[in-house]
Structure formats: C-alpha cells, structure tokens
Amino acid sequence: MTSPTLDDLRRQALAAAAPRGHAADAAITCDRLVRIFSTDGIEVQALQGLELTVRQGDLVALVGASGSGKSTLLNILAGLDTPTAGQATVAGYDLLDMPPKERLRYRRSAVGFVWQQTARNLLPFLTTAQNIALPMQLGDPRRRSARAHAARVDQLLDALGIGDLHARRPAELSGGQQQRVAIAVAMANDPAVLLADEPTGELDSETGAAVFEAFRTVNRELGATVVIVTHDPLVAGEVRRTVAIRDGRTSSEVLRRTTTDEHGEETTTEREYVMLDRTGRVQLPHKFLQALGMEHRVAVDLASDHIAVRPDATEDPEDPESPEATGDPDGTGPR
Numbered sequence: 001m002t003s004p005t006l007d008d009l010r011r012q013a014l015a016a017a018a019p020r021g022h023a024a025d026a027a028i029t030c031d032r033l034v035r036i037f038s039t040d041g042i043e044v045q046a047l048q049g050l051e052l053t054v055r056q057g058d059l060v061a062l063v064g065a066s067g068s069g070k071s072t073l074l075n076i077l078a079g080l081d082t083p084t085a086g087q088a089t090v091a092g093y094d095l096l097d098m099p100p101k102e103r104l105r106y107r108r109s110a111v112g113f114v115w116q117q118t119a120r121n122l123l124p125f126l127t128t129a130q131n132i133a134l135p136m137q138l139g140d141p142r143r144r145s146a147r148a149h150a151a152r153v154d155q156l157l158d159a160l161g162i163g164d165l166h167a168r169r170p171a172e173l174s175g176g177q178q179q180r181v182a183i184a185v186a187m188a189n190d191p192a193v194l195l196a197d198e199p200t201g202e203l204d205s206e207t208g209a210a211v212f213e214a215f216r217t218v219n220r221e222l223g224a225t226v227v228i229v230t231h232d233p234l235v236a237g238e239v240r241r242t243v244a245i246r247d248g249r250t251s252s253e254v255l256r257r258t259t260t261d262e263h264g265e266e267t268t269t270e271r272e273y274v275m276l277d278r279t280g281r282v283q284l285p286h287k288f289l290q291a292l293g294m295e296h297r298v299a300v301d302l303a304s305d306h307i308a309v310r311p312d313a314t315e316d317p318e319d320p321e322s323p324e325a326t327g328d329p330d331g332t333g334p335r
C-alpha cells in the first residue's frame with residue numbers, strides 16, 4: 001500500500017472540514033452542532049457535534065435520556081439560544097448568523113413552539129381566539145388585514161376541532177384543550193417548522209393521544225414540519241421517524257413504513273439505523289452491546305455488502321484463535 005502524499009492528506013482534511021451537502025428539501029439541518037455551557041468555571045458540553053437533517057413536511061420524534069441534550073437542541077432551533085460552534089439552518093435561516101431583527105422575525109414567523117407546561121403557552125386573561133390572534137397582531141409576516149386574521153383564527157379552530165372553545169379563557173380549559181389551543185397559537189403565523197418540548201408530558205395517555213393527533217393534523221393538513229421532543233412511547237412509536245440523542249449527538253433512529261396489502265390490511269415495519277459520522281464513528285445501541293456483552297473493543301470484518309461487528313474474542317482462553325490462548329495477549333503476533 002502506498003502512503004498518502006501531502007496533497008492527499010490536505011484533500012482529506014478539507015473534505016472532513018467541509019459542511020455536508022444537504023438535501024434541497026431540508027427544513028432543518030444541523031452540522032456538527034456544539035453547545036458548551038460554562039457555569040462556575042465548569043464546562044458542560046450539552047451538544048457534542050450533533051448532526052440532524054429533517055425534510056420539509058416530516059413529523060419527527062426526538063427521544064433520549066435525561067440530560068442528553070434534547071432541550072438544548074430545541075432551544076437552539078427555536079432561536080432562543082445560540083450554538084457555540086457548528087452550523088444550523090431552519091427554513092433557510094442561518095441560526096449562527098442572525099442579527100437581532102432577523103432573529104425576532106425568525107421567532108415570530110418561521111418557527112412555532114409548544115412548551116410542556118400548559119400555562120407557559122397561553123396568556124391567562126385572553127380567550128382562545130384572542131390568544132391565537134395575538135401572534136398575528138404582533139408581527140404577521142404577510143401583513144394581512146384584521147379580517148384575514150379572524151379568518152385564520154377560524155381556520156385553525158376548525159382544523160384542530162376546537163371551535164367550541166373560542167370564547168373560553170385558559171383557566172376554563174382542560175390540560176389537553178390548552179395544548180391544542182397552544183398548537184393553534186404556534187401555527188398562527190403559518191411557520192415552516194413547529195417545535196414542541198414534551199407537549200404531552202403533563203397529560204394522561206388518552207388526552208396525550210388527542211394532542212398528538214392535533215400535531216398530526218397541522219403536519220398533514222397545514223404542511224408544517226413538526227419536531228417533538230418526547231418521553232411518551234405512544235408519540236415516539238406513532239411517527240414515521242424517531243431520532244435518538246445520546247451524549248449530545250444523534251445516535252440512532254427508527255424509520256417506520258406502513259404498507260397496505262390487497263385486502264386493505266395495514267402493516268407497519270420498523271427498521272433501526274445508527275448514525276455514521278464523517279470520521280466513520282457509529283454509536284451502537286446499548287441494548288445490542290449488552291445482549292452480546294460487547295465493551296471496549298469489537299472485532300470487525302468487511303464482507304462484500306456489509307460490515308460484521310463481533311464480540312472481541314481475544315480474552316477468551318477457550319478460543320483456539322485467541323491470542324490469549326496462544327500466549328500472545330496483545331494480538332501483535334510473535335516478536
């Protein structure tokens with residue numbers, strides 16, 4: 001094998017440093033996103049080079065253990081926080097390079113947000129219809145008339161099946177009703193992307209299912225790209241794509257496909273994928289590693305159409321191939 005020339009190395013370094021090409025229909029792209037928090041001289045790397053692409057019109061669930069970086073990511077995508085390094089774009093806006101005025105426009109009209117705490121989403125002294133109208137009065141990017149705003153309120157009330165709640169104040173609504181109104185508020189200015197942090201976290205499963213259905217409706221009927229951070233298995237199991245975050249990186253995802261056979265019977269199949277970063281790193285799912293007792297080191301073999309990953313056998317004295325058994329514990333061969 002010939003050693004690489006200086007030019008080869010330079011080309012490799014440039015290729016590794018260049019931003020990844022993203023699909024033209026991407027609504028969200030994150031490229032090696034880093035967020036470091038410093039408090040009292042201690043640095044916490046909440047995001048450690050996260051990569052994520054969400055296509056326009058997608059409905060995606062983000063899952064992950066507590067502290068894995070989900071809320072940090074969502075706050076960055078919402079324009080409430082800025083990353084330390086990397087690249088992030090949402091609906092064509094560059095989140096690392098947004099002057100204050102543009103950031104305000106972005107938050108008012110390009111993204112909508114639904115929080116877990118129902119009270120945080122709505123103003124208590126306004127009715128449902130007034131809450132939905134408020135974002136348009138504050139900054140409707142299309143500068144529509146008051147009559148057009150009223151028509152948009154009606155459209156959202158209808159689409160989400162909450163027309164009968166239009167004159168009620170938040171205190172007169174159940175938790176689930178409040179979240180559905182919150183979705184309408186977030187959609188008022190017709191954002192390209194709707195973000196939600198644990199929107200069903202405070203609700204029982206039946207109410208949570210109704211709220212999730214409302215997200216589906218805005219995704220399907222109003223064309224919004226939806227990203228939901230959730231611990232709720234019902235939500236995570238119902239979307240086409242579930243992305244798992246681990247230690248500040250996207251680690252794996254599950255894609256679901258529903259097919260209908262000739263008798264009209266629907267079957268959903270699931271496939272799990274792991275992320276492959278540009279240096280060739282993958283994070284294998286914990287449950288797979290545990291099932292085969294893999295840790296520290298694994299054996300890899302290249303086949304014509306796949307790569308096999310096997311437990312490291314070098315510490316198995318029963319294994320005749322094992323360097324341990326042949327008196328070569330380093331596996332370096334005879335000296």
Ligand SMILES: Nc1ncnc2c1ncn2[C@@H]1O[C@H](COP(=O)(O)OP(=O)(O)OP(=O)(O)O)[C@@H](O)[C@H]1O
Pocket residue numbers: 037038039044045046064065066067068069070071072073
């Ligand atoms: N403002 C902050 N200052 C310092 N550290 C922070 C800050 N916000 C988040 N972190 C840290 O960053 C890491 C990721 O936190 P984050 O809230 O994004 O996790 P999460 O996945 O949303 O967790 P949860 O499911 O519990 O909400 C954690 O270690 C957290 O302690």
